[in-house]
Amino acid sequence: MHMNPIEDKVVMITGASxxxxxxxxxxxxxxxxxxxxxxxxxxxxxxxxxxxxGADRVLWDATDVTKPEAxxxxxxxxxxxFGHLDVLVNNAGIMPVSLIAQxxxxxxxxxxxxxxxxxxxxxxxxxxxxxxRGVGHIINISSVAGLSVGPGGAVYSATKFAVRAxxxxxxxxxxxxxxxxxxxxxxxxxxxxxxITVPAFRERAQKLFEGAMPADAVADAIVYALTQPEQVxxxxxxxxxxxxxx
Ligand SMILES: NC(=O)c1ccc[n+]([C@@H]2O[C@H](COP(=O)([O-])OP(=O)(O)OC[C@H]3O[C@@H](n4cnc5c(N)ncnc54)[C@H](OP(=O)(O)O)[C@@H]3O)[C@@H](O)[C@H]2O)c1
Numbered sequence: 001m002h003m004n005p006i007e008d009k010v011v012m013i014t015g016a017s018x019x020x021x022x023x024x025x026x027x028x029x030x031x032x033x034x035x036x037x038x039x040x041x042x043x044x045x046x047x048x049x050x051x052x053x054g055a056d057r058v059l060w061d062a063t064d065v066t067k068p069e070a071x072x073x074x075x076x077x078x079x080x081x082f083g084h085l086d087v088l089v090n091n092a093g094i095m096p097v098s099l100i101a102q103x104x105x106x107x108x109x110x111x112x113x114x115x116x117x118x119x120x121x122x123x124x125x126x127x128x129x130x131x132x133r134g135v136g137h138i139i140n141i142s143s144v145a146g147l148s149v150g151p152g153g154a155v156y157s158a159t160k161f162a163v164r165a166x167x168x169x170x171x172x173x174x175x176x177x178x179x180x181x182x183x184x185x186x187x188x189x190x191x192x193x194x195x196i197t198v199p200a201f202r203e204r205a206q207k208l209f210e211g212a213m214p215a216d217a218v219a220d221a222i223v224y225a226l227t228q229p230e231q232v233x234x235x236x237x238x239x240x241x242x243x244x245x246x
Contacts, residue, residue, distance in 0.1 A: 004031050004032060004227075005226065005227050006028060006031035006032060006033050006223065006226055006227065007031065007032035007033070008032060008033070008034060009028075009032075009033045009034070009086040009087055009226070010033070010034045010035075010036065010078065010082040010083075010084060010085050010086045010087070011028055011033045011034070011035055011036065011085075011086065011087040011088075011089065012035075012036035012037075012038065012074070012075065012078060012085055012087070012088045012089070012122075012126065013025055013028075013035065013036070013037055013038065013089040013091060014038045014039070014063070014065050014071075014088075014089065014090055014091050014092040014118065014122055015038070015039055015065075015091040015092030015093060016035075016037035016038060016039050016045060016048065016060070016091075017037075017039035017040070017041045017044035017045050017048070018039075018041075018044065018190060018191045019188065019189075019190025019191055019192060019215050020091055020141060020185070020188055020190060020215045020218045020219070021037075021039065021089070021091040021092070022044075022048060022215070023214070023215035023216050023218065023219045024089055024091065024215075024218070024219040024222050025037060025048060025052060026048075026052065026219070027216065027219035027220070027222075027223060028219075028222075028223070028226075029052040029053060029057075029058070031223065033087075034057050034058070034059075034082050035049075035052060035053075035057065035058045035059070035060075036058075036059045036060070036074065036075075036078040036082075036085070037049060037058065037059070037060035037061075038060070038061065038063035038065065038071070038074055038092070039062070039063065039092065040062055040063070040064050041062075042060075042061075042062040045060040045061075045062065046060065048060075059074075059077060059078055059081055059082070061073075061074050061077070065092045065114060065117075065118030065119075065121060065122060066113040066114055066117060066118055066121075067121075068121040068124060068125070071121045071122055071124070071125040072124070072125045074125070075125040075126050075129075079129060084129065084133060085126050085129065085130070085136070086135070086136060086137065087136070087137045087138075087139065087226065088122055088123070088125075088126045088136075088137075088138045088139065089139045089141070089222060090118070090119045090122040090123065090138065090139065090140045090141060090163075091141045092114060092118050093114060093115045093118075093141065093159075093192075094110060094111055094114050094115065094192075094195040095111070095156050095192050095193070095195050095196060095205075096110065096111060096156075096195050096196050096197045096198075097152045097153050097155075097156050097196055097198070097201050097205070098152060098197070098198045098201060099151065099152055100154055100155070102198065104197065104198070107155070107197055108155045111155055111156055111159050112155070112159060115156075115159035115160065115162075115163065116159050116162045116163070116166075119140055119163055119166060120166065123138060123166070123170065126138070127170075127174075127178070130174075130177070130178050131174065131177055131178065134177050135177065135178070136177070136178040136179070137178065137179040137180075137181070137225070137226065138167075138170065138178060138179070138180050138181070139180075139181045139182075139183065139222055139225060139226075140163050140164075140166065140167045140180075140181070140182045140183070141163070141182075141183050141185070141218070142160045142161075142163040142164050142167070142182045142183065142184045143156075143157075143160040143163075143184055143185060144184050144185065144186045144238065144240060144244075144246070145157045145160045146160030146161050146163055146164045146182075146184055147164075147184055147238070148246070150246070152201055160184075163182060164182050164184075164236075167180050167181070167182035167235075167236075168180075168182075168235075171233075171235055179225075179233040179234075180233070180235060181222075181225040181233070181234050181235060181236070181237065182235070182236055182237075183218060183221055183222065183225075183236075183237045183238075183239070184236070184237065184238040184239070185217070185218050185221075185238075185239055185240070186213070186238075186239065186240030186241055186244040187208060187209055187211055187212035187213065187240070187241055187244055188212050188213055188214070188215050188217065188218055189209065189212040189213070189214055189215060190212075190215055192205075192209075193205040193206050193209055211241055211243050211244060212241060213239075213240070213241040217239055217241075218239065221237045221239050224237070225237065
């Protein structure tokens with residue numbers, strides 16, 4: 001019988017405490033991956049970890065992706081426990097959208113810190129060891145907001161365009177060694193609208209998200225990227241609910 005290529009792969013997922021990250025953890029656990037789960041809410045992570053396997057298969061730690069040392073520490077612990085890291089899913093993100101004129105400077109800074117710097121810090125925590133082994137896979141979650149911009153979404157889109165730019169640069173620099181995939185999901189049912197601080201935008205998003213697809217749709221895209229033949233790298237995936245026009 002052919003072995004599932006995900007079996008025993010060691011996969012670190014940021015933002016694993018809800019939404020896309022949690023769905024991905026569940027899907028990859030079903031396929032036999034060993035998991036390294038990062039997010040800030042430790043009760044969520046410990047509950048999820050307990051459902052997905054013992055300490056020999058699942059490692060988790062309360063980890064803020066805006067703290068580079070925290071990601072370094074988690075990756076180091078993972079390498080100690082499991083020998084190496086095969087895959088990083090850079091998924092943690094927030095979406096506090098607003099008009100630029102509303103001047104929500106704190107929201108801009110948090111988005112830039114989590115969505116851009118957090119992705120870079122994640123890459124930094126795993127890339128050296130991946131290049132040394134000559135094998136690895138980094139999957140960055142961008143968005144359809146990384147392909148186009150709408151009113152209220154300027155800074156969020158800027159962070160998601162940045163994720164695509166970082167992914168493409170990384171792909172070029174690591175060709176032959178590390179696979180790089182960026183995924184641009186459309187509307188996905190998750191807790192993301194809760195991160196919106198301007199009530200009118202939050203209500204609008206909650207309405208839009210009624211047409212969202214399940215987070216499993218993105219987990220399945222990740223499985224597709226992870227299960228290609230040795231010489232194949234899936235670099236970009238866009239996946240929307242059928243009904244989404246933008
Ligand atoms: N939902 C959509 O429609 C959609 C569409 C396109 C792209 N995306 C992207 O998909 C990714 C996942 O979002 P989601 O939709 O699954 O939303 P979600 O349910 O709100 O999940 C976001 C995750 O990010 C984590 N997170 C936030 N700030 C963090 C920090 N400082 N350090 C560590 N973890 C942090 C959260 O965990 P803690 O709060 O426990 O830290 C949570 O696990 C994001 O990058 C988002 O931009 C979502």
